[in-house]
Amino acid sequence: MIDFINVSKVYGNGVKALSNINIHIDKGEFVFIVGSSGAGKSTLIKLLLKEEDPTDGKIYLNDMDITKVKNRRIPYIRRNIGVVFQDFRLLKNKTVYENVAFAMEIIGSSSKEIRRQVPMMLSMVGLSNKAHSYPDQLSGGEQQRVSIARALVNRPTVLIADEPTGNLDPDTAWEIMRLLKEINRRGTTVLMATHARDIVNAMRRRVIALEKGRVVRDELKGVYDYEV
Numbered sequence: 001m002i003d004f005i006n007v008s009k010v011y012g013n014g015v016k017a018l019s020n021i022n023i024h025i026d027k028g029e030f031v032f033i034v035g036s037s038g039a040g041k042s043t044l045i046k047l048l049l050k051e052e053d054p055t056d057g058k059i060y061l062n063d064m065d066i067t068k069v070k071n072r073r074i075p076y077i078r079r080n081i082g083v084v085f086q087d088f089r090l091l092k093n094k095t096v097y098e099n100v101a102f103a104m105e106i107i108g109s110s111s112k113e114i115r116r117q118v119p120m121m122l123s124m125v126g127l128s129n130k131a132h133s134y135p136d137q138l139s140g141g142e143q144q145r146v147s148i149a150r151a152l153v154n155r156p157t158v159l160i161a162d163e164p165t166g167n168l169d170p171d172t173a174w175e176i177m178r179l180l181k182e183i184n185r186r187g188t189t190v191l192m193a194t195h196a197r198d199i200v201n202a203m204r205r206r207v208i209a210l211e212k213g214r215v216v217r218d219e220l221k222g223v224y225d226y227e228v
């Protein structure tokens with residue numbers, strides 16, 4: 001489903017962010033991407049979203065070589081990948097309902113589909129009762145739930161979560177992890193970049209560790225790091 005084959009990325013200023021990356025991820029996997037600051041996690045995500053192009057190598061998403069995809073087809077790729085961020089990135093002047101609906105409007109869904117799909121997603125993330133609230137009336141955990149509903153409303157095959165618990169207290173972080181686990185159980189592939197050692201160690205899922213742009217560890221039921 002996702003393949004990085006001999007992928008390298010050198011930025012314009014000469015920084016080598018990724019060196020000869022080879023990763024294969026199957027449909028339905030839950031994968032943590034770990035590594036210290038600057039290891040290349042965000043670059044990996046940007047390549048998948050086609051916000052950046054690799055300097056070398058090929059990247060496949062659902063059997064499509066996205067390094068060859070023309071610009072006009074980029075929206076199609078992005079529709080197949082939902083993304084959530086540490087800072088939620090909700091639209092402040094829109095309600096919870098409108099934030100989620102907006103993701104459907106921009107890809108041209110009908111208002112009938114929107115009226116059907118948005119309440120379903122809000123119910124899945126446990127926020128039906130907050131549909132008409134604005135983001136600044138919600139807790140951090142609730143805002144992250146809205147951003148997860150928005151990321152999934154167009155039914156992507158992959159959910160990318162870039163440090164999704166970074167702004168949350170430990171209890172709220174675990175609520176978000178339970179939600180991500182449930183989403184994964186229902187079939188969505190989840191890729192989560194994180195510094196949250198406790199979460200990674202407790203979940204025992206696949207862990208891909210990056211160091212200076214290289215994969216230094218790729219383990220099923222892995223841990224955040226090994227004590228030395």
Ligand SMILES: Nc1ncnc2c1ncn2[C@@H]1O[C@H](COP(=O)(O)OP(=O)(O)OP(=O)(O)O)[C@@H](O)[C@H]1O
Binds near residue numbers: 038040
């Ligand atoms: N747009 C850019 N132009 C030049 N260099 C960049 C750019 N983006 C990232 N880099 C560099 O590439 C390397 C990898 O950065 P990246 O953001 O992928 O790391 P990261 O693992 O996501 O770090 P963090 O945990 O801090 O988010 C770093 O040396 C960084 O300075």
